[in-house]
Amino acid sequence: MNFINVENLSKHFGQFRALNDINFSVAAGRSMAIIGPNGSGKTTLVRCLLGLLAPSEGTADIAGLPYDPRHPSRVGYLPEERGNFQRDTPLDVIRLFGKLRGLSHSDATSQAYDYLDEVALTAQARVPIQTLSNGQQQKIHLGVTFIGNPDLLVLDEPTRGFDPINQAIFKTFLQRQLREGTTLILVTNQMHEVEELTDHVLFLRNGDQYFVGEVEDARQKLGGRRTVLTYTGELPAKAQQWELKALEKGTVLMDSQHELRSANQMLQQLLSAGVNVTDFNTRLSSLDEIFVGVYGETGQFGDLN
Numbered sequence: 001m002n003f004i005n006v007e008n009l010s011k012h013f014g015q016f017r018a019l020n021d022i023n024f025s026v027a028a029g030r031s032m033a034i035i036g037p038n039g040s041g042k043t044t045l046v047r048c049l050l051g052l053l054a055p056s057e058g059t060a061d062i063a064g065l066p067y068d069p070r071h072p073s074r075v076g077y078l079p080e081e082r083g084n085f086q087r088d089t090p091l092d093v094i095r096l097f098g099k100l101r102g103l104s105h106s107d108a109t110s111q112a113y114d115y116l117d118e119v120a121l122t123a124q125a126r127v128p129i130q131t132l133s134n135g136q137q138q139k140i141h142l143g144v145t146f147i148g149n150p151d152l153l154v155l156d157e158p159t160r161g162f163d164p165i166n167q168a169i170f171k172t173f174l175q176r177q178l179r180e181g182t183t184l185i186l187v188t189n190q191m192h193e194v195e196e197l198t199d200h201v202l203f204l205r206n207g208d209q210y211f212v213g214e215v216e217d218a219r220q221k222l223g224g225r226r227t228v229l230t231y232t233g234e235l236p237a238k239a240q241q242w243e244l245k246a247l248e249k250g251t252v253l254m255d256s257q258h259e260l261r262s263a264n265q266m267l268q269q270l271l272s273a274g275v276n277v278t279d280f281n282t283r284l285s286s287l288d289e290i291f292v293g294v295y296g297e298t299g300q301f302g303d304l305n
């Protein structure tokens with residue numbers, strides 16, 4: 001069953017169309033990344049999903065219902081703006097959210113301490129949050145998000161401003177949560193997070209849904225292959241049938257959008273065209289390359305069709 005169902009969702013602010021006809025679903029226990037440049041509508045989409053903004057058209061349901069605070073599903077939401085509870089202590093705030101998700105006072109207390117211990121903040125458990133460093137405060141916000149094992153995590157750019165150590169801690173926590181069956185919506189522009197944490201991806205462009213599907217499908221359909229060919233001598237005229245970009249003398253890059261021919265066939269064609277191949281390296285595009293292709297100025301991979 002689909003846990004999240006978004007159908008024909010549009011959101012207008014006056015004349016401005018922030019989201020246009022968004023459609024996707026996420027099954028329980030699966031994960032979806034929402035990708036897009038600044039202003040493409042990512043935060044607006046998660047706010048519509050969590051009932052913080054009313055859709056102009058269409059629906060956004062969690063477990064079959066529009067979300068409101070009385071919703072039966074437990075949700076851990078890490079919003080884009082994270083300035084609250086500055087005067088409270090980490091222990092009080094994490095425990096409060098644990099209790100809001102149904103934990104007893106003593107369970108919430110012990111889980112809060114376990115978390116603070118894991119992220120090396122036990123000594124700061126009882127100091128005001130405003131006295132902590134930026135990275136330490138981010139760990140507290142994540143603790144608030146994770147405590148009580150929510151059914152659904154909605155994280156809006158959770159690692160923005162994290163140093164590499166905090167990024168690794170975050171990943172470990174999230175992976176543990178995913179193994180326990182939590183459903184995840186992750187707003188991010190960090191492609192390594194998409195590779196390691198989510199199985200589906202939604203690319204937004206100016207409020208439009210540019211692509212939605214499995215990460216592997218995005219790699220196949222949006223990226224194609226990156227093949228680097230090194231050769232000696234001259235390339236025969238016949239080689240012009242491939243789009244070649246010279247990298248340096250004797251080395252060319254052969255980008256092939258939507259080209260799912262096997263590396264084997266490609267190499268055979270090069271050889272039978274008389275190319276004197278000395279090195280041949282082919283792989284699917286990385287998600288970083290796809291991001292540049294979809295959003296970069298050159299738009300080198302063009303449209304889907």
Ligand SMILES: Nc1ncnc2c1ncn2[C@@H]1O[C@H](COP(=O)(O)OP(=O)(O)OP(=O)(O)O)[C@@H](O)[C@H]1O
Nearest residue numbers: 013016018036037038039040041042043044045080
């Ligand atoms: N309450 C609002 N009133 C008017 N316009 C809004 C409102 N909220 C968002 N917008 C506009 O909608 C567009 C999408 O904003 P949104 O915050 O969803 O983008 P985003 O993809 O999350 O960007 P970022 O990467 O910067 O966080 C922007 O042009 C923004 O100015």
Ligand SMILES: [Mg+2]
Nearest residue numbers: 042043044080
């Ligand atoms: Mg945003």
